[in-house]
Amino acid sequence: MSRELARRIAFTIGALLLFRFGTQIPVAGLNLSSYSPVLDFISRLSLFALGLIPYLTAAIFIRLLSVVWRGLNSLERSGERGRRKIARATLGITLALAAFQAYGIASTLTTIPGLVRNPDGWFVATATASMVGGVFVLVWLSEQITRYGIGNGLAVILSAGFLVTIPRDVAGIVGLVQSGEISGHLVLGHAVFWIVIVAVIVLVEGARRNIHVEFGARRVGTRQLPARGAVLPIKLNSAGFLIPATVAPWIFFLPLAFAGLILGADHPLVAAAYQHLQTGQPVQVILVSLAVFVLAFIYTAYVVDPEHTAKSLAQHDGAIAGVAQGGATADYLDRVVSLTTVVGAVYLTALQLIPGVFELYGIGLPYSMVVNGGAALVVVCTALDIKAQVRDVSLTNPGGVRR
Structure with a gap:
C-alpha cells in the first residue's frame, strides 16, 4: 500500500468517525431519559438529524432546472467561475430547505409532552439552528472526503448512514427468529434475495453500450495525429444512483409538508394523503415508481446530452461509422440513449419498489426501512467507486504519473 493511499484511507476513516460522533449528539434542550429506551431518538434528533437530504434535494433541483433552462446549463459548462456560482446557489437553496425542515421538526417536538424541557420559542430557534448547522457541517465534511479521502464524499457518508443500521437490524431479526415470531425460512429467503440484488447491481452498473467513433487525422501544434478509432460508452444506468432513488419520495412529501x-x-386531506403515501400502499407504490422512472429519463438527458456530444465530436473531427456529423449524429445518439435509458429506468424503478412490494404482500422483515433497493444501490456503487479509486491511487506515482 502506498503512503498516499494509506493517508487517504486514514482521512476517510477519521471523517466517518466524526460523522458518527455527530449523530450521537442530541439536540440541546431535549429530555430523552424517558424516551430513549423505547425509541431511537438519539440518532433521529441529533445534530445531523437532517442528514444530507436538503443539500441533495437542492443540488438535484439545480440539475433538473438546468435541463429546461439553457442559461443555467451554459453557466455550468462555462468553467470554474460558473460552477462556483451554481455552488453558491445550491447552498442557498440548501439553507432554505434545511431551515424549513428543521423548524417543522423543532415545532413538532414542543407538542410532545415531557420531551422538551422548555418548549418555548428559544428552543425552536436553537434546535432549528443546530440542525441547519449540522447539514452544512456534513456538506463540508463530504467535500473534504472527496478532496483528501477515498470515494465521493456524499456517497460515502450516505453509505455509512445505511450500513450502521445493519448490525442492529440483524440482531433484532435473530432475536425474533429465536422467539419464534418470524420464520427462519423467510429470513433465509431475504438473505438470498439481497445477495442476488447486489449481484444484479454490480452487473448493471458495469454494463455499457459502446458506440464506435472514428477520429480523422489532425494537427495539434507541431504534432500530426493520425486517424484513430475510439469508443463512446453509454452506461445502462446513466442516471446514477443518488437522484432518482433519493429524491422521488420528496417530490410528494415536500409539497405535502407545505x-x-x-x-x-x-x-x-393532509392526513389522508399521508396515509396513502405510507410504504406499501398502492398509491405510494405507483407514484414513487412513476417518479423514479421519469427522473431517470430527465437526469440521463442532462448527463448524456446528444446535441452537446455531437457538437464535441464534430469539433474534434470525430464521426460515428455510417452516421453524418451534426444533427444526424445527435439524433442517432438520442435514439441509443433513449432505448438504453428505458432499461436503466426499469432497473431503478424495480429497486425502489422493493420495500413497498414486501410491505404490500406482507413478506417483509422488521429491519430499518433505510435498507432498501435505493440504499443497496448507493452502497454498491460507492464500493465500486472506492475500488476504482484505490486502484488508480495504487498505480499512480506521487507526481501523478502511472506506474
Whole structure:
C-alpha cells in the first residue's frame, strides 16, 4: 500500500468517525431519559438529524432546472467561475430547505409532552439552528472526503448512514427468529434475495453500450495525429444512483409538508394523503415508481446530452461509422440513449419498489426501512467507486504519473 493511499484511507476513516460522533449528539434542550429506551431518538434528533437530504434535494433541483433552462446549463459548462456560482446557489437553496425542515421538526417536538424541557420559542430557534448547522457541517465534511479521502464524499457518508443500521437490524431479526415470531425460512429467503440484488447491481452498473467513433487525422501544434478509432460508452444506468432513488419520495412529501404547514397536520386531506403515501400502499407504490422512472429519463438527458456530444465530436473531427456529423449524429445518439435509458429506468424503478412490494404482500422483515433497493444501490456503487479509486491511487506515482 502506498503512503498516499494509506493517508487517504486514514482521512476517510477519521471523517466517518466524526460523522458518527455527530449523530450521537442530541439536540440541546431535549429530555430523552424517558424516551430513549423505547425509541431511537438519539440518532433521529441529533445534530445531523437532517442528514444530507436538503443539500441533495437542492443540488438535484439545480440539475433538473438546468435541463429546461439553457442559461443555467451554459453557466455550468462555462468553467470554474460558473460552477462556483451554481455552488453558491445550491447552498442557498440548501439553507432554505434545511431551515424549513428543521423548524417543522423543532415545532413538532414542543407538542410532545415531557420531551422538551422548555418548549418555548428559544428552543425552536436553537434546535432549528443546530440542525441547519449540522447539514452544512456534513456538506463540508463530504467535500473534504472527496478532496483528501477515498470515494465521493456524499456517497460515502450516505453509505455509512445505511450500513450502521445493519448490525442492529440483524440482531433484532435473530432475536425474533429465536422467539419464534418470524420464520427462519423467510429470513433465509431475504438473505438470498439481497445477495442476488447486489449481484444484479454490480452487473448493471458495469454494463455499457459502446458506440464506435472514428477520429480523422489532425494537427495539434507541431504534432500530426493520425486517424484513430475510439469508443463512446453509454452506461445502462446513466442516471446514477443518488437522484432518482433519493429524491422521488420528496417530490410528494415536500409539497405535502407545505400543505401540512398551511392547512395543519390534522387536516383531513393532509392526513389522508399521508396515509396513502405510507410504504406499501398502492398509491405510494405507483407514484414513487412513476417518479423514479421519469427522473431517470430527465437526469440521463442532462448527463448524456446528444446535441452537446455531437457538437464535441464534430469539433474534434470525430464521426460515428455510417452516421453524418451534426444533427444526424445527435439524433442517432438520442435514439441509443433513449432505448438504453428505458432499461436503466426499469432497473431503478424495480429497486425502489422493493420495500413497498414486501410491505404490500406482507413478506417483509422488521429491519430499518433505510435498507432498501435505493440504499443497496448507493452502497454498491460507492464500493465500486472506492475500488476504482484505490486502484488508480495504487498505480499512480506521487507526481501523478502511472506506474
